[in-house]
Amino acid sequence: xxxxxxxxxxxxxxxxxxxxxxxxxxxxxxxxxxxxxxxxxxxxxxxxxxxxxxxxxxxxxxxxxxxxxxxxxxxxxxxxxxxxxxxxxxxxxxxxxxxxxxxxxxxxxxxxxxxxxxxxxxxxxxxxxxxxxxxxxxxxxxxxxxxxxxxxxxxxxxxxxxxxxxxxxxxxxxxxxxxxxxxxxxxxxxxxxxxxxxxxxx
Numbered sequence: 001x002x003x004x005x006x007x008x009x010x011x012x013x014x015x016x017x018x019x020x021x022x023x024x025x026x027x028x029x030x031x032x033x034x035x036x037x038x039x040x041x042x043x044x045x046x047x048x049x050x051x052x053x054x055x056x057x058x059x060x061x062x063x064x065x066x067x068x069x070x071x072x073x074x075x076x077x078x079x080x081x082x083x084x085x086x087x088x089x090x091x092x093x094x095x096x097x098x099x100x101x102x103x104x105x106x107x108x109x110x111x112x113x114x115x116x117x118x119x120x121x122x123x124x125x126x127x128x129x130x131x132x133x134x135x136x137x138x139x140x141x142x143x144x145x146x147x148x149x150x151x152x153x154x155x156x157x158x159x160x161x162x163x164x165x166x167x168x169x170x171x172x173x174x175x176x177x178x179x180x181x182x183x184x185x186x187x188x189x190x191x192x193x194x195x196x197x198x199x200x201x202x
Contacts, residue, residue, distance in 0.1 A: 001067040003027035006059065008106050009075030010045050011037025014126065014170070018072055019043050030062050033075070050075055051105040059113035071110045071123040073103055076144075081137035095140030100147040107151060111159045122164045125152055129171035145169075 005022050009015040010031035019031045020042035031045045032055070048055045063069050077098040079091070107123055114121035127149050130142035152167040159165075 002065070003068040003070065004030065004062050004066040005070045005072065006030045006032065006062070006110065007072040007074060008032050008050050009073070010043075011035055011041070012074055012076075015074040016041070018074060019045075022072070028062065028066070030058070032058075050109075051102055055106070056109040056113065059109050060116060063113050063117040063119060066117060066119050069110070069114045069117070069119050069121040071107070071121070073106055073123065073125045075102060075106065076126065078141055079138070083137055084139050087139060092140040092143075096144045096147070099141060099144035100151075103144075103148050104151055107155060107165070111155060111163050115159065115162055120162055123155075123166070125165065125167045127167040127169040129169050131169060 003026070005025070005027060007015060007019055007022060007029070010019045011033040015031075015033065016037060019029070022029050023043040029043055031041070031043050032048050032050060033045050034047060034049060036045050036047065046058070048058060077095070079095050082091070103125060107125065110121070110123060125148050128142065128145040130138055131145035131149050134142045149167045149169075152165045155163065155165045
């Protein structure tokens with residue numbers, strides 16, 4: 001069986017480690033990024049903009065004749081920490097474009113290419129715990145990751161007959177550098193709220 005695995009953001013922190021692992025598996029690996037990354041990568045990196053038609057054409061070519069296709073979408077950008085009062089709309093929009101719009105573009109191209117090729121497919125999208133438990137000072141990034149989880153559900157509704165989509169939320173469970181200022185979390189229901197506070201019925 002010929003499996004084609006596509007990894008976006010292959011030169012990034014998570015992408016580099018994942019590429020190193022996937023390169024050891026049988027099948028074809030297409031590692032994609034906008035820059036080559038480390039001097040001696042575990043696998044050659046194809047330079048491409050995942051929001052471009054060239055990327056969509058590349059997928060169509062690679063998936064033709066395959067028995068299975070897999071997408072590992074790790075591309076994205078974590079901006080510097082900024083309060084909402086210091087985050088102009090332009091910066092918010094740029095962060096959403098980097099982390100949500102690009103995800104939609106890559107996943108859409110993959111979904112269409114795999115359906116056109118008639119191959120069963122699976123996609124893994126990187127989300128963040130910030131999607132459900134907001135970080136301090138990462139409003140655009142967290143909003144984009146919440147959107148990423150919605151993309152997984154939306155694509156499943158339309159392409160679920162041949163494409164399985166999962167979003168994996170990375171990050172520490174209890175504390176993180178950007179949420180430490182919130183203090184210790186309450187157990188139970190309080191842990192699900194942004195500030196860890198329990199609701200009080202009146």
